[in-house]
Amino acid sequence: MKPQDLLCPKPDGLYCPPGDFYIDPVCPVDRAVITHGHADHARAGHGVVAATPETLAIMAERYGEDFAGRRTPLAYGESFTHNGVEVGLVPAGHVLGSAQVVVRWKGLTIVVSGDYKRRRDPTCAAFEPVPCDVFVTEATFGLPVFRHPDDAGEIAALLKSVEQFPERSHIVGAYALGKAQRVIKLLREAGWDRTIHVHGAMERLNRLYDRHGVDLGPLAPATTGAKKDFESAIIIAPPSALADRWSRRFPDPVDAFASGWMRIRARARQRGVELPLIISDHADWDELTATLDELRPGEVWITHGREEALERWCELQGLPARALRLVGYDEEEGE
Numbered sequence: 001m002k003p004q005d006l007l008c009p010k011p012d013g014l015y016c017p018p019g020d021f022y023i024d025p026v027c028p029v030d031r032a033v034i035t036h037g038h039a040d041h042a043r044a045g046h047g048v049v050a051a052t053p054e055t056l057a058i059m060a061e062r063y064g065e066d067f068a069g070r071r072t073p074l075a076y077g078e079s080f081t082h083n084g085v086e087v088g089l090v091p092a093g094h095v096l097g098s099a100q101v102v103v104r105w106k107g108l109t110i111v112v113s114g115d116y117k118r119r120r121d122p123t124c125a126a127f128e129p130v131p132c133d134v135f136v137t138e139a140t141f142g143l144p145v146f147r148h149p150d151d152a153g154e155i156a157a158l159l160k161s162v163e164q165f166p167e168r169s170h171i172v173g174a175y176a177l178g179k180a181q182r183v184i185k186l187l188r189e190a191g192w193d194r195t196i197h198v199h200g201a202m203e204r205l206n207r208l209y210d211r212h213g214v215d216l217g218p219l220a221p222a223t224t225g226a227k228k229d230f231e232s233a234i235i236i237a238p239p240s241a242l243a244d245r246w247s248r249r250f251p252d253p254v255d256a257f258a259s260g261w262m263r264i265r266a267r268a269r270q271r272g273v274e275l276p277l278i279i280s281d282h283a284d285w286d287e288l289t290a291t292l293d294e295l296r297p298g299e300v301w302i303t304h305g306r307e308e309a310l311e312r313w314c315e316l317q318g319l320p321a322r323a324l325r326l327v328g329y330d331e332e333e334g335e
Contacts, residue, residue: 013029019087024114049071075089087101091126108133109133111135115140157277173238177205194233202236202237257273
């Protein structure tokens with residue numbers, strides 16, 4: 001039996017013929033297993049959706065309670081069997097509720113990573129390696145240039161800037177799901193106990209994180225108070241808000257941006273970012289290659305991102321690898 005008999009790429013996504021389900025399909029299907037709540041992986045309109053309770057809650061928050069015909073909540077470590085195919089979920093370390101999908105059938109094990117990272121994140125469960133015959137990995141930052149620095153150092157740079165410019169506000173562009181909450185939590189761990197102001201687009205997801213046990217500390221809408229009240233304040237907003245007139249209400253704001261793409265200084269300059277913060281919810285080059293070296297699967301499949309470099313690295317390490325070249329998974333600026 002070939003691994004392609006168990007999972008194979010289709011136009012709608014990664015498909016399991018014997019189980020008759022898709023993993024993170026890009027359009028509505030009868031049965032879907034969803035790795036996490038980001039919009040390029042979790043879409044509305046499926047017949048049946050299996051995911052962690054946290055991911056299902058995120059999808060309901062974003063799309064409404066009727067986002068799918070039926071929900072199948074699956075906690076970490078739990079599994080179900082459909083048409084003889086066993087499906088389980090284990091933590092991916094990407095965002096709250098993110099999971100790797102473990103698919104087993106007739107003695108063959110394939111693990112689909114979804115999006116993942118290996119470093120500590122105080123807002124979600126850490127990645128758990130699972131021995132497998134085939135590991136299906138992302139490669140968003142699959143180039144050697146992408147080596148993310150320590151998160152604490154990036155947060156320290158932000159706090160140093162606040163100290164240096166007490167008369168200015170600091171607006172941190174951060175993706176609304178996962179990155180925003182992680183930046184807030186890292187600020188708390190660094191000792192920032194003051195109120196953090198947040199864009200209205202983030203309030204519902206912040207409350208969802210709180211309901212799932214992630215304490216973000218004192219938060220307030222970034223729409224109340226006089227301009228002077230925001231001097232030395234930290235404001236968290238979607239990346240798009242940095243260039244919006246919404247940001248003009250704050251005193252001489254320092255535009256910061258939390259993203260793995262800030263490693264490329266040209267991107268920071270193009271966006272007019274004054275304070276780039278290299279904080280990513282994806283594995284960098286070292287994390288990707290260390291994971292493959294740790295697992296040593298029989299085959300590596302690469303779903304999306306910088307596929308060629310990682311495929312070449314696998315070849316040099318004696319790991320059979322192939323790029324699936326799946327489409328529909330966006331390169332988000334806030335990753």
